[in-house]
Amino acid sequence: MKGKKDSNVIAQNRKARHDYTILETVEAGIVLTGTEIKSIRAGRINLKDGFATIRQGEAYLHNVHIGHYEQGNQFNHDPLRARKLLMKKRQIHQLIGETKKQGVTLIPLRVYIKNGFAKVLIGVAKGKKQYDKREDLKRKAINREVERALKSR
Template sequence: MAKKLGTKTVVENRKARHDYFIEETLEAGIELVGTEVKSIRAGKANLRDAYADIINGEVFVKNMHISPYEQGNIFNRDPLRERKLLLHKIQITQLIGYTAQKGYTLVPLSLYLKDGRIKVALGICKGKKDYDKRDAMLEKAAKRDIDREMKEKYR
């Protein structure tokens, strides 16, 4: 059975784009068990409250929920366990530098398949204030109105 080449987004964290300014993104591998891989391929993962933390020079994802695989029985693991991200030392030291600054955090933005392997898009994010969220919503609504008017005008 040949592996499919290319990328396919499996799960996306839309709430992160609403709650944070995304300064930079980074691709990381993730350490998983076989039944977790099968659940992710089936789309049964949730990144809503997930965040990444650096512990002893290693990066871990916390609060990422991967539902137990239905046919996994005894091989299933805890759905909310910490999972290690696979990064180079240089990348980890850069992340330590970013997170040392006030207000920056690491947030997983999406899980996707790349050449048959599951990868995580890790965002270096700064939190938005309530007024920033309102401004973003107003801009989005204004853009939607302009697009609607243009569509009606040039129909």
């Protein structure tokens, strides 16, 4: 994702990088209904409790809340339904191998629009312990102080 503009990012899971160590990222498409894509473009999506699973050779996104579309009628979607992810077979097999390891999970990091299609960036993540989180905060504070000192020179 380096070099990309963040203008097309619809939603980010900011808590993910705090709670998990991201080992690898994979881009995937999402199978959506008409009202879901309209809600996503309106920014009515929440990735906070989301996770991905792999069942029978297919990847699914769970617990990602996409709010109801305002102008939708009786054909509106279920906000918390499991959504299929579009990935190549080779990528899915690689993720199966990664998730077999102890303590590794798949979490959505961000949702964005690319060439008119909704994409999700899935992170292969390992949970952090409390002391790891504190150490990261200390490291960020030290780096911030160094940047301030260099800037004031």
